[in-house]
Amino acid sequence: MAELGDFGDFGGDxxxxxxxxxxxxxxxxxxxxxxxxATEDFEPTSVEPRGEDTGIGTICVSQGLRIAEDETETTxxxxxxxxxxSSVRIxxxxxxxYPDGETLFCRISGLEYAQQFHxxxxxxxxxxxxxxxxxxxxxxxxFVASLEPVAVLYSDDGELRRRLTDRVPKxxxxxxxxxxxxxxxxxxxxxxxxxxxxxxxxxxxxxxxxASPPTIDYRLKDDYEAGDPLVFRHSLIAGGTGSGKTxxxxxxxxxxxxxxxxxxxxxxxxxxxxVVQFDPQxxxxxxxxxxxxxxxxxxxxxxxxxxxxxxxxxTVAFVPKVGDAAYSGGHHRAEQVEFTIPFxxxxxxxxxxxxxxxxxxxxxxxxxxxxxxxxxxxxxGTYAEFKSFLxxxxxxxxxxxxxxxxxxTYDAVRRRVFGFDSVFDQDARPITELVHQFVRPGGLSxxxxxxxxxxxxxxxxxxxxxxxxxxxKLSNDPTYDRIKETPLVLGMDEAHNFLTDADSxxxxxxxxxxxxxxxxxxxxxxxxxxxxxxxxxxxxxxxxQINTTVVLNLGDEDAIKSVNIPSNLExxxxxxxxxxxxxxSPDNSEPVELIGxxxxxxxxxxx
Numbered sequence: 001m002a003e004l005g006d007f008g009d010f011g012g013d014x015x016x017x018x019x020x021x022x023x024x025x026x027x028x029x030x031x032x033x034x035x036x037x038a039t040e041d042f043e044p045t046s047v048e049p050r051g052e053d054t055g056i057g058t059i060c061v062s063q064g065l066r067i068a069e070d071e072t073e074t075t076x077x078x079x080x081x082x083x084x085x086s087s088v089r090i091x092x093x094x095x096x097x098y099p100d101g102e103t104l105f106c107r108i109s110g111l112e113y114a115q116q117f118h119x120x121x122x123x124x125x126x127x128x129x130x131x132x133x134x135x136x137x138x139x140x141x142x143f144v145a146s147l148e149p150v151a152v153l154y155s156d157d158g159e160l161r162r163r164l165t166d167r168v169p170k171x172x173x174x175x176x177x178x179x180x181x182x183x184x185x186x187x188x189x190x191x192x193x194x195x196x197x198x199x200x201x202x203x204x205x206x207x208x209x210x211a212s213p214p215t216i217d218y219r220l221k222d223d224y225e226a227g228d229p230l231v232f233r234h235s236l237i238a239g240g241t242g243s244g245k246t247x248x249x250x251x252x253x254x255x256x257x258x259x260x261x262x263x264x265x266x267x268x269x270x271x272x273x274x275v276v277q278f279d280p281q282x283x284x285x286x287x288x289x290x291x292x293x294x295x296x297x298x299x300x301x302x303x304x305x306x307x308x309x310x311x312x313x314x315t316v317a318f319v320p321k322v323g324d325a326a327y328s329g330g331h332h333r334a335e336q337v338e339f340t341i342p343f344x345x346x347x348x349x350x351x352x353x354x355x356x357x358x359x360x361x362x363x364x365x366x367x368x369x370x371x372x373x374x375x376x377x378x379x380x381g382t383y384a385e386f387k388s389f390l391x392x393x394x395x396x397x398x399x400x401x402x403x404x405x406x407x408x409t410y411d412a413v414r415r416r417v418f419g420f421d422s423v424f425d426q427d428a429r430p431i432t433e434l435v436h437q438f439v440r441p442g443g444l445s446x447x448x449x450x451x452x453x454x455x456x457x458x459x460x461x462x463x464x465x466x467x468x469x470x471x472x473k474l475s476n477d478p479t480y481d482r483i484k485e486t487p488l489v490l491g492m493d494e495a496h497n498f499l500t501d502a503d504s505x506x507x508x509x510x511x512x513x514x515x516x517x518x519x520x521x522x523x524x525x526x527x528x529x530x531x532x533x534x535x536x537x538x539x540x541x542x543x544x545q546i547n548t549t550v551v552l553n554l555g556d557e558d559a560i561k562s563v564n565i566p567s568n569l570e571x572x573x574x575x576x577x578x579x580x581x582x583x584x585s586p587d588n589s590e591p592v593e594l595i596g597x598x599x600x601x602x603x604x605x606x607x
Contacts, residue, residue, distance in 0.1 A: 057145070059076070076168075095177075152166060161186065194220045198595055240552070277444065287602040288603075290311040314444065317332070340426035340430055341426075341431060350363070470517040
């Protein structure tokens with residue numbers, strides 16, 4: 001596993017004395033008096049260190065020392081000794097011990113040089129002297145780090161625990177770099193076990209420890225004993241083009257498909273999750289295949305860290321039959337199963353057949369017409385028959401004269417429901433007959449739509465399948481027990497295209513359905529896994545239910561603001577390299593930076 005750097009050694013000797021350090025008062029007085037006899041009675045104090053320094057510096061009180069409930073009123077600073085200055089970085093984690101064995105865990109939030117002596121160095125003489133010198137004499141300046149308290153670490157029956165910061169460290173407390181895995185994970189509230197996302201980093205470099213491996217793995221809680229599995233409290237991966245969001249999404253989904261990962265159901269069974277992934281770019285069916293770049297050494301490292309890898313054999317591409325659109329699928333070896341959307345699904349979901357915005361009055365008319373059609377034709381009624389049903393002028397006249405549906409409303413509905421001939425009732429098996437195969441414990445079902453050029457048809461397919469899964473999950477009297485009784489991860493790439501904030505009545509119906517699914521996900525073992533490059537376009541009602549947000553590089557200011565991550569991490573997002581990410585999951589850990597795996601755990605890319 002490629003290592004991406006280090007902070008350097010924060011410890012070590014600082015064997016150069018600081019200019020301006022003074023000897024003790026007795027030695028100073030003797031020297032000042034010039035009394036030779038006095039100097040024989042007092043041995044001058046040496047400023048050279050005796051033994052080795054520990055830590056990187058000390059807590060200082062030159063500008064106050066204060067811990068407050070309001071973080072804006074907290075003043076916590078540390079003087080960093082000269083030998084450690086070049087290796088200190090903003091965001092690094094430090095420890096400041098209390099006298100009774102507890103420890104303050106904190107992070108560096110700011111760094112600054114301050115004058116050591118009262119002198120004006122903004123002059124021509126000082127500038128020219130510095131330009132001619134071979135180096136800077138840092139003894140002329142103080143180097144001070146501003147610290148942000150994160151937690152207090154303490155021992156409880158031999159177990160390391162954390163609590164909110166509630167006490168101030170002593171002046172001159174020696175601070176040191178946090179290098180112990182347990183201390184760092186406890187300080188940041190990172191679970192020991194769970195779904196692997198990446199390695200803890202600061203400023204694009206992995207945090208190093210003295211352990212083996214020297215990195216710190218970041219995991220999401222996935223055990224009911226540790227709290228609700230976060231997969232059922234929903235996740236969002238946001239990143240711009242080329243940021244590595246699909247790479248990251250594949251790596252996370254591969255963990256959920258691990259054979260060892262099961263979830264308890266109400267009947268006592270332990271069941272693997274089924275994953276259904278909507279795939280607009282035709283990339284996820286490749287998860288069936290191994291990544292040839294995962295050589296033996298890299299694989300052994302993954303095994304040591306408990307990371308599932310390799311192609312997932314139980315991957316099936318469910319290909320929607322839409323008109324004459326042809327799916328190639330030559331870039332993966334996953335099984336392919338064609339299906340169609342039966343028009344009968346519109347009986348309980350009239351909005352599926354709406355090709356444009358409908359107001360409340362028009363949507364009510366559509367609902368009435370759909371209901372009347374199926375009462376007449378039964379569930380076997382087809383889309384072609386529905387169009388013929390609407391073409392009946394006698395029906396139009398009857399409804400207008402009865403006051404049930406005005407003729408103008410009738411015409412508006414008819415215009416909007418036409419144009420779905422390529423979507424419904426195609427020459428393939430209906431998805432309703434394939435549910436048992438579509439939702440499989442431990443199976444990955446990918447729905448590629450890249451071959452479908454009609455965006456309206458794509459939307460109809462994705463929303464038909466996702467609403468089927470959600471309705472069955474939330475139903476108290478499901479038609480398909482397989483869906484109800486299987487933990488389900490519903491993945492949706494380019495989620496902004498389907499869950500956007502819109503004013504039309506059908507859009508509100510979709511948002512309401514997904515919001516309700518998100519609210520009941522914990523109870524029903526249903527997790528939404530959304531991937532997008534435009535998080536600002538996802539409706540707030542859905543966004544508010546997302547517990548875990550993974551943010552890769554984003555260049556759009558509105559997109560960055562919409563993901564609601566802390567400001568200190570928000571400012572880094574536009575400058576993150578491929579694979580770097582910020583994770584904001586309040587129920588899992590403090591907000592942190594991560595570096596994802598440099599190689600995809602399954603096949604990725606068309607080459």
